Amino acid sequence: MTTRIYIPRETTASSLGAELLVDAINTEAKYRNLPIEIVRNGSRGACFLEPLVEIETGNGRIGYGPVQLEDIPELFDAGFLNGGNHKLALGNVSELPWFKQQERLTFARCGLIAATSVEEYKQLGGYVGLQNALKIADKDIVQTVLESGLRGRGGAAFPTGIKWKTVLDAQDDQKYIVCNADEGDSGTFSDRMIMEGDPLSLVEGMTIAGIAVGATKGFIYLRSEYPLTQTILLEAIANARAAGYLGNNIAGSGKIFDLEVRMGAGAYICGEETSLLESLEGRRGQIRFKPPLPALKGLFGKPTVVNNVISLATIPVILEKGGKYYADFGMGRSRGTMPFQLGGNIKQGGLVEKAFGLTVGQLINDFGGGTATGKAIRAVQVGGPLGAYFPPDLLDTPCDYEAFAKAGGMLGHGGVVVFDTSVNMAKMARFSMEFCSVESCGKCTPCRIGSVRGMETIDKIVAAKDDGERNKQHIILKDLCETMESASLCAMGGLTPMPVMSAVKHFKGDFQ
Amino acid sequence: MMPVVTPARLQEFSLELATAVVQEFRDQPGALINALHKLQETIGYVDEAAMPVLAKLFNLSRAEVHGVASFYHDFRRSKPGRYTIRVCQAEACQAMGSEALSADIKKHLGCGFHETTADGNFTLEKVYCLGNCACSPNIMVDKQTYGRVSMESFKNLTAKLAGKALTSREGSK
Numbered sequence: 001m002t003t004r005i006y007i008p009r010e011t012t013a014s015s016l017g018a019e020l021l022v023d024a025i026n027t028e029a030k031y032r033n034l035p036i037e038i039v040r041n042g043s044r045g046a047c048f049l050e051p052l053v054e055i056e057t058g059n060g061r062i063g064y065g066p067v068q069l070e071d072i073p074e075l076f077d078a079g080f081l082n083g084g085n086h087k088l089a090l091g092n093v094s095e096l097p098w099f100k101q102q103e104r105l106t107f108a109r110c111g112l113i114a115a116t117s118v119e120e121y122k123q124l125g126g127y128v129g130l131q132n133a134l135k136i137a138d139k140d141i142v143q144t145v146l147e148s149g150l151r152g153r154g155g156a157a158f159p160t161g162i163k164w165k166t167v168l169d170a171q172d173d174q175k176y177i178v179c180n181a182d183e184g185d186s187g188t189f190s191d192r193m194i195m196e197g198d199p200l201s202l203v204e205g206m207t208i209a210g211i212a213v214g215a216t217k218g219f220i221y222l223r224s225e226y227p228l229t230q231t232i233l234l235e236a237i238a239n240a241r242a243a244g245y246l247g248n249n250i251a252g253s254g255k256i257f258d259l260e261v262r263m264g265a266g267a268y269i270c271g272e273e274t275s276l277l278e279s280l281e282g283r284r285g286q287i288r289f290k291p292p293l294p295a296l297k298g299l300f301g302k303p304t305v306v307n308n309v310i311s312l313a314t315i316p317v318i319l320e321k322g323g324k325y326y327a328d329f330g331m332g333r334s335r336g337t338m339p340f341q342l343g344g345n346i347k348q349g350g351l352v353e354k355a356f357g358l359t360v361g362q363l364i365n366d367f368g369g370g371t372a373t374g375k376a377i378r379a380v381q382v383g384g385p386l387g388a389y390f391p392p393d394l395l396d397t398p399c400d401y402e403a404f405a406k407a408g409g410m411l412g413h414g415g416v417v418v419f420d421t422s423v424n425m426a427k428m429a430r431f432s433m434e435f436c437s438v439e440s441c442g443k444c445t446p447c448r449i450g451s452v453r454g455m456e457t458i459d460k461i462v463a464a465k466d467d468g469e470r471n472k473q474h475i476i477l478k479d480l481c482e483t484m485e486s487a488s489l490c491a492m493g494g495l496t497p498m499p500v501m502s503a504v505k506h507f508k509g510d511f512q
Numbered sequence: 513m514m515p516v517v518t519p520a521r522l523q524e525f526s527l528e529l530a531t532a533v534v535q536e537f538r539d540q541p542g543a544l545i546n547a548l549h550k551l552q553e554t555i556g557y558v559d560e561a562a563m564p565v566l567a568k569l570f571n572l573s574r575a576e577v578h579g580v581a582s583f584y585h586d587f588r589r590s591k592p593g594r595y596t597i598r599v600c601q602a603e604a605c606q607a608m609g610s611e612a613l614s615a616d617i618k619k620h621l622g623c624g625f626h627e628t629t630a631d632g633n634f635t636l637e638k639v640y641c642l643g644n645c646a647c648s649p650n651i652m653v654d655k656q657t658y659g660r661v662s663m664e665s666f667k668n669l670t671a672k673l674a675g676k677a678l679t680s681r682e683g684s685k
Contacts, residue, residue: 015644015659019515047646186602189643224549224586225642227655265545265584268640282544282570284583300541342646344607349646372608381603385640417645419607431606435640 002035003081004056009040009115010196011228012189017069018051024072025053032076042197044111045351046098054093057083063093098367103329104353105337106314110197116236118243121200127245129319133208134253141212142168145315147323149335154180154271154308155383155412156491157334157401163305166295167213170303175215177206178280178299178306181222181229182264182271185384187415190339191309193351195222195229198313199236203259205315207250209305210257218257219299221276223264233261268439272490273306275441286441287490308413310339331357334400334411342368344381344417354399361395363416375420379428379507383412385435386495388502389425408502410495425507429500430458436496447493450484454500461511470512474504514665516672517656518680519594522556529554530562534569544570544580548587557588592635593628594677597670598652601638604645613649616663621670633674 007013007022022038029036043050052065053075062083064075071088078086090096104110113120121127133141146161167175179202183191195202206218222230237259240246248256262280264270270279274288277299298304314336318326327335334356340363342349347369354363360380364370371377379389388409390397397407404411419428433454440447457477464470481497488494504511523529533554537543547566551558558581566577581587599614621629621636628635642650647659651666653673658665 011642011657012644012647012659014515015647015650015657017514047644050647183643184641186641187604187645188641189645192643223643225639225652228657262543262546263549264586265549266586266639267584279545280542282542282580283576284579286583344604344645344648346646385603415604415645417604417607423607428603428606431603435602439640 002037004037004039005081006039006041006054006056006061007051008043008111008197009228009232010043011192011226012043012047013050013052014228016051016066020069021051021053021067021072024069028072028076034076034081036081039114041113042111042115043193043351044093044099044197045107045193045353046096046348047350048348049090052093055081055083059083060092060094063090063096064088065090098348101366102353103337103355105317105326105329106201106310107194107198107339107351107353108317109201110194113198115197115199115232116239118200118239118245121198125320126200126316127204127251129316130204130208130245130251132319133211134251134255138168138212138214141208141319144319144323145212148318148326149323149330149333150311150314150318150326151334151401152308153310153314153338153413155185155410157411160307160311163295163307164209164213166293167215167303167305170296172303174217174300174302175213176299176302176304177209177213177215177218178277178304179206179218179220179309179312180271180273180276180306181220181226181309182276183223183226183309183413184268184271185386185413185415187343187381187417188341188384188413189343190341190351190414192226192229194309194313194339195226196232199233200240201313201316202233202309203236203240203246205312206259207245207257208315208319209307209312211250211255213303213305215305216256216258218259219280220259220261221264221270221280222261224266230261230263237261267441268435269441269492272492274490276306277304284441286443289489310413329355331355331398331400332402334402338399338411338414340399340414340416342416342418345371345373345420346418347372356400357398359396359398360390360416363399364395364418368418371418371420373420373422375422377418378421378423379419379425381417381419381499382415383410384415385432386410386491386498387412387415388498389428389506390502391506394506408505410498425503425510426458426462427510429503429511430455432496432499432503433458436492440492444487444489444493446484446487447489447496450480450488450493451496454480454484454496458500458511464512474511477504514658514669515656516669516676517595517653519677520553520556520654522591523554525555525559525561527561527565530559531565534566538569544572544577545584548581548584552587556591560589594633595653595673596635596637598637598639598642600640600642600648600650600652602641604641605649608648610649613661613663613666617666620663620667631674633677634670
């Protein structure tokens with residue numbers, strides 16, 4: 001009997017040698033005359049177990065990881081094709097507490113199926129959402145999304161349904177769906193993981209969005225740092241088209257929708273929606289003034305839905321199971337689940353999808369297992385390079401948009417970066433300003449000039465000879481940050497003060 | 513053991529070549545960035561002499577094309593080494609010692625960021641996040657990401673890459 005072996009074709013696994021394992025396992029199996037079939041799934045999200053090799057057995061999928069090239073002969077000797085015992089054996093992967101404690105809605109299929117197979121996608125509920133959407137009126141699709149309470153997962157947390165309604169109500173001969181896949185925030189990789197592990201959920205989500213608002217064309221703006229993602233996405237799109245789920249007759253409904261992937265070129269600012277639109281139009285990624293809103297005048301001046309990858313990839317499950325089903329997860333005004341990403345100095349890093357409401361500390365300790373270096377946690381940055389630095393005593397903050405704002409932070413895209421006691425927070429504050437100065441689009445003065453002055457001021461604070469001089473510079477820094485916050489045109493300049501001032505507030509001792 | 517990337521086969525710049533490879537974008541609205549990528553994939557960089565070609569194709573001024581090419585970090589204006597190594601400088605990698613790693617890499621290669629090693633093998637660049645933040649620190653060689661990089665694994669990798677560059681050059685002759 002042919003044994004099915006799952007080896008992720010995915011950036012994390014690949015960065016740790018997964019491609020070498022594919023060749024080695026094939027060669028070894030041939031040599032031993034054992035019939036195998038290697039399935040290329042996405043990562044299940046436990047980055048600390050990658051490369052994770054799974055064997056399909058009568059007792060579920062038995063995992064081995066992290067597997068290195070030199071382990072292969074030994075794994076065959078141990079009979080791993082039958083789930084045999086070995087020091088890397090993990091047992092039934094789905095039963096591991098790390099997975100069992102998660103609530104996977106958006107990532108339900110990720111890592112379980114051959115990533116680009118329409119057939120396997122449909123076996124696990126794929127395209128049920130689209131079929132449901134095709135049965136109801138466009139305004140009812142939008143109503144379902146409104147009911148789900150889904151808010152933009154890219155970071156701004158604007159209600160997705162309201163954006164859609166604006167575009168639906170706009171009258172024009174052409175509308176667009178644009179997926180923001182310019183995932184540039186450090187510490188975030190959920191967009192990449194879903195696009196590599198379950199790309200069809202994004203394709204389906206965009207198709208539903210197109211049908212809901214009357215758009216016939218979609219663009220995925222993907223960052224160039226993700227070349228493997230591009231390959232996988234293009235393959236998934238081609239498969240969807242071949243199966244009749246993209247093109248001029250979506251699932252036999254007569255409706256039209258098609259997709260194009262366009263690559264970014266290494267500009268962080270293009271994650272800002274108006275910069276992204278400029279870039280898609282082939283221009284410098286400089287932000288646009290709002291209004292007009294992109295929902296009314298977006299890509300090529302036409303009404304455009306601009307949503308993050310995770311927002312769009314969550315649409316299929318909402319249409320499959322209903323707005324209420326999704327809204328029943330979560331707390332307060334943060335409904336549904338969030339794919340959190342644990343990175344930086346963390347022992348068990350990876351992707352944890354949970355309903356809103358658990359605390360940052362639970363994420364880091366229960367799932368992450370503390371720091372990788374074994375030292376104590378000193379600071380945690382949540383929400384990417386524009387998010388606040390929290391000291392350990394704020395780790396009981398619940399992961400909820402409003403609770404985070406109250407604690408002086410931002411949940412953003414759900415990235416959690418952990419630092420141990422070796423971190424110098426004045427250095428990190430300076431880096432935030434430096435990053436802003438490198439990545440600023442240059443359109444507005446507070447961001448373009450403010451970031452440079454910010455770096456200089458932090459240098460002066462650190463170099464100050466006495467407290468008097470230091471305090472004087474602290475006043476300048478605070479004033480500068482207030483200006484950037486209130487006078488910048490977009491979130492880049494407007495939020496750079498958040499990591500800077502949180503570092504000053506919670507770690508003032510480092511600034512001398 | 514890590515995968516050893518084969519260096520990209522680049523062609524020499526000529527106006528004819530540049531004109532030919534960007535034609536596929538002629539009727540695509542706003543595809544200037546696609547065209548710049550294509551040019552860089554073919555010859556390794558965006559040659560100044562290609563600006564008028566792009567300007568004509570997209571009905572833009574040369575200044576506009578220059579403005580776009582210079583805005584994006586990805587587009588190089590001169591020929592890179594056989595491999596481009598990008599070292600992540602973002603927060604998650606900093607939390608795992610990327611600053612010290614970057615300094616050691618510069619010392620080992622004998623060149624700074626935005627520079628190429630004397631043997632022409634490696635161009636060193638910065639990058640802000642490769643999306644592999646649970647396995648920091650990360651580097652990328654051409655299109656391959658490498659996670660949990662140590663100075664030891666870096667030396668090992670670059671030695672193998674240098675060897676590969678040599679053999680693939682011999683093979684192409």
